[in-house]
Amino acid sequence: MTRPSLAIAIALATLSSVPAQAADPPKTTTTTTVFGNDPCPKPRGDEIIVCAREPEGERYRIPKQFRTKPREESGGSASWASRVAGLEDAQRFTRxxxxxxxxxxxxxxxxxxxxxxxxxxxxxxxxxxx
The missing domain is CATH 1.20.5 (Single alpha-helices involved in coiled-coils or other helix-helix interfaces)
Incomplete structure (x- = not known):
């Protein structure tokens, strides 16, 4: 055998011995948050579970993204009386x-x-x- 044909034969023999990859990825992926030392839930069947761990003090608190109330664009710091007057002025033409x-x-x-x-x-x- 010549050198190029020997290299091709070795390459084909190596490729044929490589095991096949998994056919399908898992059908479900679950993302959950656990607190303190709680264990992550066990996967059932062909499932992937991703756990995020938070400190125990955060268990019964409102999530961080909901804790601060964003200021409204118009009248965020206005009193209720001025808000009501604004709404009345906006609807006055229909009354x-x-x-x-x-x-x-x-x-x-x-x-x-x-x-x-x-x-x-x-x-x-x-x-x-x-």
Whole structure:
């Protein structure tokens, strides 16, 4: 045999003796959190279990990602009274006495709207004066 054919024969003999890989990966994977010295659950059948271990003091606490309440974009630190006033202003055009053609009795609030506008302008003028 020549050298190239000998190398090919050795390579083919080595490849034929390599065992086959596992046919299918496990069908289920479970991720769980255990606390303190608790054992990880035992896998059932063809299952992979991944355990994350937390200290015992974290067992009955709210998870870290939920502990801090994110501030709202608009009015996160506003009082409830100002939030309610904002919601009322946003929906005012659909209610009676709204001075609009939308909603029931919307045409009845034009005088109240003028008075409300006058009070707002007066309040703004007081804030702007030195």
């Amino acid at each position: 009676p006495n709204s001075c609009t053609a939308i909603g029931s009795n919307g045409q009845t609030g034009c005088t109240q709207a003028m008075i409300r506008q006058w009070f707002l302008e007066r309040h703004m003028a007081k804030d702007l004066l030195p």
